[in-house]
Amino acid sequence: MELQELIAQNDFYDVYKSDKMAVSVYKKPEYKEKCLYAALTHARVETTLGNSSIKMPQLHEVLVIDGKWSNVMDWIEGDTLEQLIRKNPEKSDQYLEKLLDVQIEIHDQYMPLLSKLKDKMSRQIKSLGQIDEIRKYELLTRLDSMPKHIKLTHNSFEPKNVIINDQGTFVVNWGHARQGNASADAAKTYLLLKLHMPEIADAYLERYCIKTSTSKRYVQAWLPIVAAAQLDKGIESEKEFLLRWIDVVDYS
Numbered sequence: 001m002e003l004q005e006l007i008a009q010n011d012f013y014d015v016y017k018s019d020k021m022a023v024s025v026y027k028k029p030e031y032k033e034k035c036l037y038a039a040l041t042h043a044r045v046e047t048t049l050g051n052s053s054i055k056m057p058q059l060h061e062v063l064v065i066d067g068k069w070s071n072v073m074d075w076i077e078g079d080t081l082e083q084l085i086r087k088n089p090e091k092s093d094q095y096l097e098k099l100l101d102v103q104i105e106i107h108d109q110y111m112p113l114l115s116k117l118k119d120k121m122s123r124q125i126k127s128l129g130q131i132d133e134i135r136k137y138e139l140l141t142r143l144d145s146m147p148k149h150i151k152l153t154h155n156s157f158e159p160k161n162v163i164i165n166d167q168g169t170f171v172v173n174w175g176h177a178r179q180g181n182a183s184a185d186a187a188k189t190y191l192l193l194k195l196h197m198p199e200i201a202d203a204y205l206e207r208y209c210i211k212t213s214t215s216k217r218y219v220q221a222w223l224p225i226v227a228a229a230q231l232d233k234g235i236e237s238e239k240e241f242l243l244r245w246i247d248v249v250d251y252s
Contacts, residue, residue, distance in 0.1 A: 001065060001072070011234070022057065022075045025068050035062065035069035038175035041114065042073070045174045048111045048152055054102060055170045076172060078165030082197065085159060095159070096200055100207055102162055102169060103189065107182035107212075109152040117153055117180025118143060121225060124232035130239070131228070131246065139246070143225050146181060153178055153185035158192040183214060187222035191230060191245065195238060 001018060003025065008015040012034060013026045026035045042059045049056055057074035064070070079087075085095045125139050154161070155176040163170040186208050193201035209216045227245035230238065 001063060001070075003065065017075050020075050021060070021072050023063075023065075023070055023072050025065055025070045027068065029067055029069070032069045035071060039071050041177050042071070042174045044111065044113050045152070045177050048109050052105060052109060053168070054105055055168050056174060057170065057172060076163050076165070076170045078163040078170070081159035081162040081164065083160075084164065085197070085200070092200060093203075096203060096207065098164075098169070099159055099162060100204070100211055102171060103154070103157055103185070103208075104212060106154055106157070106171070107151045107185065110150050111152040111177075111179045112150045114152070114177060114179040116148075117155060117178035117184060118146070118148065120155075120178055121184075121229045124229040125225070127232055128228060130231060130243065135246070139225055139228050142221070146184070146222070146225075149181045150179045151182050151185075153180045153182065155180075155185060155188060156192070157185060157189045159197060181222075182212070183219045184222045184226060186212075186214075186219050188226045188230070190219070191223065191226055191242075195241060 001023065003016040003023060004018040005016060006014060007017050007022070012031055013024045016023045016025060024035075024038070026032070039059060039062050042056075046056060046059065057076055059071065059073045061072045062069065063072060081095050081099055085092050088095075121143055122140060125136055125143070128136065154171065154174065155178055156173055157171075161171060161173045163172060186205070189208075190201055190205045193204055205216065205219065208214070209219060224246050227242045231242040231246070
């Protein structure tokens with residue numbers, strides 16, 4: 001396959017648009033496991049969402065391109081909710097409602113075949129070098145005390161990963177999906193909004209809690225945990241922000 005237009009990059013892979021396909025090319029040959037695990041996760045979510053109104057790209061194949069492992073799936077045309085909010089700020093309430101409705105429908109799905117979100121968070125917290133062992137113990141103790149659920153969680157859900165077009169609503173970037181607690185997923189979305197779209201973050205949390213009859217304090221209890229898990233990604237521009245959230249122990 002010939003790689004054409006470079007669309008996006010992160011620490012692990014580059015995304016190209018090639019012949020109406022999105023190709024995620026993992027940067028190092030040793031990322032084979034990450035590539036294959038992301039493909040397996042995506043395929044399992046495809047099965048789960050089969051009876052849902054939410055659409056997602058179809059995974060077509062796993063290739064080795066120039067010695068690098070790559071996932072090939074549909075390229076989805078359309079505007080992301082982030083683009084729509086920025087282009088039409090007067091409609092931000094309407095788009096926020098759409099974001100919430102999509103996330104709540106995701107949480108209505110059950111996916112016991114996926115790995116557990118709590119297990120992933122535990123590994124991420126244990127691996128942190130930026131916080132001391134006492135803080136790790138406090139975070140891991142809190143994580144262990146949280147209720148165990150098997151709901152489908154996207155684990156990277158924010159407006160840039162929701163695309164609207166004439167065929168419907170598509171959710172992309174499923175590589176981090178896990179089975180777990182919906183409120184943990186909501187806490188992660190809140191933190192990502194605080195980072196990338198702070199103007200709608202607080203409204204998101206308020207409305208999520210109202211629409212799902214969830215205590216705000218319960219969602220907030222997840223915030224230090226999800227902040228620590230996000231810190232494990234090593235994104236330097238997020239470090240100071242996330243460390244502040246880890247230091248928050250209780251909320252009123």
